[in-house]
Amino acid sequence: MKDSNFIISLDHISKRFGDKQVLNDVNLHVKKGEFITILGPSGCGKTTLLRILAGFVTPDEGTVEIGGEQMNSIPPYKRPVNTVFQRYALFPHLNVYDNVAFGLKLNKVPEQEIEQRVRKALKMVNMTDYEWRDVESLSGGQQQRVAIARALINSPEVLLLDEPLSALDHKMRKDMQVELKEIHEKLGVTFLYVTHDQEEALTLSDTIVVMNDGVIQQAGSPIDIYNEPVNAFVADFIGESNIVNGTMICDRRVNFLGHDFDCVDEGFGENKPVDVVIRPEDIYVMDAPNKAAMFEGTVQSCVFQGVHYEITVITDEGYEVMIQDYNPFEAGKKVAMVIKPQDIQVMRKERTCNTFEGTLVDETHVEMLGIEFECLPQALYQGEKVDVLVDVDFDKVDLLDDIDNAELVGDVRFILYKGDHYYLTVMTEDRDNVYVATNDVWDERDLVGIRILPEDLRIRKAEK
Amino acid sequence: MGKIKQFFGRRSSWSIPYLIFMLIFVVLPLVLVVLYAFRDPQGNFTFENVRTFINERESVNTLIYSIGIALITTFICIILGYPAAYILSNAKFNSSSIMVALFLIPMFINVLMRTLATVALFGFMKVPLGQATLIFGMVYNYLPFMILPIYTVLQKLDKSYIEAAQDLGASNVKVFTKVTLPLSMPGVVSGIMMVFMPTISTFAIAELLTMNNIKLFGTVIQENINNGMWNYGALLSLIMLILIVVTNLFNDEKDEDSAAGGLV
Numbered sequence: 001m002k003d004s005n006f007i008i009s010l011d012h013i014s015k016r017f018g019d020k021q022v023l024n025d026v027n028l029h030v031k032k033g034e035f036i037t038i039l040g041p042s043g044c045g046k047t048t049l050l051r052i053l054a055g056f057v058t059p060d061e062g063t064v065e066i067g068g069e070q071m072n073s074i075p076p077y078k079r080p081v082n083t084v085f086q087r088y089a090l091f092p093h094l095n096v097y098d099n100v101a102f103g104l105k106l107n108k109v110p111e112q113e114i115e116q117r118v119r120k121a122l123k124m125v126n127m128t129d130y131e132w133r134d135v136e137s138l139s140g141g142q143q144q145r146v147a148i149a150r151a152l153i154n155s156p157e158v159l160l161l162d163e164p165l166s167a168l169d170h171k172m173r174k175d176m177q178v179e180l181k182e183i184h185e186k187l188g189v190t191f192l193y194v195t196h197d198q199e200e201a202l203t204l205s206d207t208i209v210v211m212n213d214g215v216i217q218q219a220g221s222p223i224d225i226y227n228e229p230v231n232a233f234v235a236d237f238i239g240e241s242n243i244v245n246g247t248m249i250c251d252r253r254v255n256f257l258g259h260d261f262d263c264v265d266e267g268f269g270e271n272k273p274v275d276v277v278i279r280p281e282d283i284y285v286m287d288a289p290n291k292a293a294m295f296e297g298t299v300q301s302c303v304f305q306g307v308h309y310e311i312t313v314i315t316d317e318g319y320e321v322m323i324q325d326y327n328p329f330e331a332g333k334k335v336a337m338v339i340k341p342q343d344i345q346v347m348r349k350e351r352t353c354n355t356f357e358g359t360l361v362d363e364t365h366v367e368m369l370g371i372e373f374e375c376l377p378q379a380l381y382q383g384e385k386v387d388v389l390v391d392v393d394f395d396k397v398d399l400l401d402d403i404d405n406a407e408l409v410g411d412v413r414f415i416l417y418k419g420d421h422y423y424l425t426v427m428t429e430d431r432d433n434v435y436v437a438t439n440d441v442w443d444e445r446d447l448v449g450i451r452i453l454p455e456d457l458r459i460r461k462a463e464k
Numbered sequence: 465m466g467k468i469k470q471f472f473g474r475r476s477s478w479s480i481p482y483l484i485f486m487l488i489f490v491v492l493p494l495v496l497v498v499l500y501a502f503r504d505p506q507g508n509f510t511f512e513n514v515r516t517f518i519n520e521r522e523s524v525n526t527l528i529y530s531i532g533i534a535l536i537t538t539f540i541c542i543i544l545g546y547p548a549a550y551i552l553s554n555a556k557f558n559s560s561s562i563m564v565a566l567f568l569i570p571m572f573i574n575v576l577m578r579t580l581a582t583v584a585l586f587g588f589m590k591v592p593l594g595q596a597t598l599i600f601g602m603v604y605n606y607l608p609f610m611i612l613p614i615y616t617v618l619q620k621l622d623k624s625y626i627e628a629a630q631d632l633g634a635s636n637v638k639v640f641t642k643v644t645l646p647l648s649m650p651g652v653v654s655g656i657m658m659v660f661m662p663t664i665s666t667f668a669i670a671e672l673l674t675m676n677n678i679k680l681f682g683t684v685i686q687e688n689i690n691n692g693m694w695n696y697g698a699l700l701s702l703i704m705l706i707l708i709v710v711t712n713l714f715n716d717e718k719d720e721d722s723a724a725g726g727l728v
Binding site for chain 2 (some may be wrong): 054055075076078079081082083085087089090091093102103106107150151154233344
């Protein structure tokens with residue numbers, strides 16, 4: 001028996017384009033009538049996921065089910081879904097009426113019914129009286145409305161929206177968000193919305209699915225995602241946040257920014273390294289000295305942002321924290337800060353060091369990441385090549401400007417500021433990820449040389 | 465000096481050489497054609513040439529016959545050229561531009577040489593020269609002019625229109641008839657212009673491929689001019705010009721985008 005609660009079921013979906021893994025074992029279940037948003041940076045695989053649902057892309061692995069039926073080999077035109085395209089894709093040779101009526105005419109719906117339904121659909125998107133207009137004479141927002149009417153008129157079970165508002169200006173986008181939400185509530189159709197705009201996702205969705213590198217990072221309600229991000233990527237992508245390294249001392253007690261804090265998290269074990277997220281609006285700032293102060297610092301900058309001030313503070317221990325407050329604090333001023341236990345979000349560290357698969361080719365050389373590294377003499381080597389795992393601490397990877405003389409080159413993919421250092425993800429030319437902790441400032445897409453000194457390679461035998 | 469600098473600095477000044485060229489080689493001949501068409505050999509104004517054209521059934525018949533041949537040629541070019549352009553533009557069938565080049569290379573060779581070669585080929589194959597060989601030669605010569613504009617339009621066609629149509633429930637056949645074909649019409653119209661107009665006025669291909677047995681309108685004009693009947697020849701040219709202008713106007717009204725679908 002199929003679970004009829006789920007209108008969309010994606011199981012173990014994987015897709016490669018050439019040597020790029022776009023989707024990696026994605027599982028997604030969507031309830032009927034839900035407004036679900038797939039959120040992620042460009043190139044994270046979200047559009048590919050939508051195109052798999054629409055039928056334009058066939059997954060390499062996994063099953064696609066819509067409305068309880070297997071859809072893998074069903075062509076797009078037979079699927080009970082309709083799409084609103086990023087660039088609307090209205091047919092330029094047809095007027096508004098014929099564009100909206102396109103799907104109905106194909107299904108040989110009687111002329112009279114077509115007219116009724118087209119009028120109803122256009123009324124729903126506030127485009128009455130535009131029937132006979134040329135689509136190219138419409139503004140972006142109007143074209144968008146026609147595109148929505150054209151997709152909804154076929155009464156699809158799922159409406160797929162591929163960054164539909166990205167081509168509109170800010171104000172228009174806000175208005176359309178409200179209207180989309182209204183349409184969704186009125187029709188009760190399942191909406192699957194793809195966007196890179198976290199604000200849009202937070203406003204519109206019942207459920208947000210955050211994706212990165214073809215993998216679902218977290219799925220949950222907007223409030224859950226905002227307040228309890230599962231990892232540093234989600235915390236960084238949704239809203240602004242301070243992300244710092246910390247140590248879980250014991251249950252409900254965590255050390256970060258050089259101080260011990262009470263928190264509400266449990267079950268991480270004792271003395272375990274963790275990531276700690278504090279939203280800028282959750283740090284309370286007061287004039288120093290103050291008895292309630294948990295830690296103190298000096299204001300470095302204070303910028304008015306419309307509603308609040310964004311204040312950068314360097315703590316006495318040398319960490320940089322970002323704070324949002326309704327009151328201004330002059331630069332150079334000593335301030336005291338307080339964080340409530342429930343505002344501290346502790347996350348398990350995904351990894352504490354790099355682990356690479358490699359091969360010991362002789363006593364002092366290990367092959368990994370596509371090149372040979374020199375290492376200290378290894379007892380593991382007994383005259384034959386051995387498969388090994390190599391651990392390298394994040395701060396032991398050196399990044400070099402000079403890429404011409406570097407044996408291994410990569411580009412910076414993801415940057416996270418952790419209060420006193422940067423945490424980078426560098427992708428090598430062979431598409432391996434190297435995680436680096438550094439004090440140097442790099443930009444995304446920078447090409448860097450990667451160097452690891454022999455004494456920093458910790459080599460152990462690979463488990464079978 | 466300052467004035468000269470100012471003169472050359474203005475962008476509109478740069479167009480002067482072209483204007484002069486146009487005046488001498490385009491406007492003046494057109495005026496001369498019109499003047500000659502309404503004069504007798506002595507230079508007096510007359511409608512005699514028009515009267516001759518209408519009364520002498522031969523010229524009118526040749527004109528109608530030429531238009532018929534041009535229509536057939538254009539039609540065959542569309543039938544052959546559209547599928548060719550469709551295949552060339554479709555990445556599924558053709559991933560390189562080599563095929564496109566193969567279709568275009570014959571255009572680099574002079575029409576007369578190609579036609580002479582065709583005549584030789586027919587002679588070798590013992591095919592009697594006549595109307596069929598004439599149409600073959602015309603299609604062969606003008607097919608690239610049909611393929612290229614259609615190919616350009618199809619290649620530029622936004623694939624999202626096709627996906628949108630599929631998404632709305634159109635099968636592959638419906639996608640073609642409801643979206644691809646209508647959206648590629650500017651290319652087809654350009655192709656028709658590029659093929660139909662030159663085929664009305666062609667004479668060399670007709671002469672060579674029918675051993676001068678079949679006369680086209682272009683041939684008649686050429687004969688009159690060659691035989692010193694300048695005034696009558698001018699009138700026939702004028703009639704053809706009007707025909708071309710009329711088809712052109714029809715083209716402009718039909719679609720303003722056809723310029724985009726023209727030759728690369």
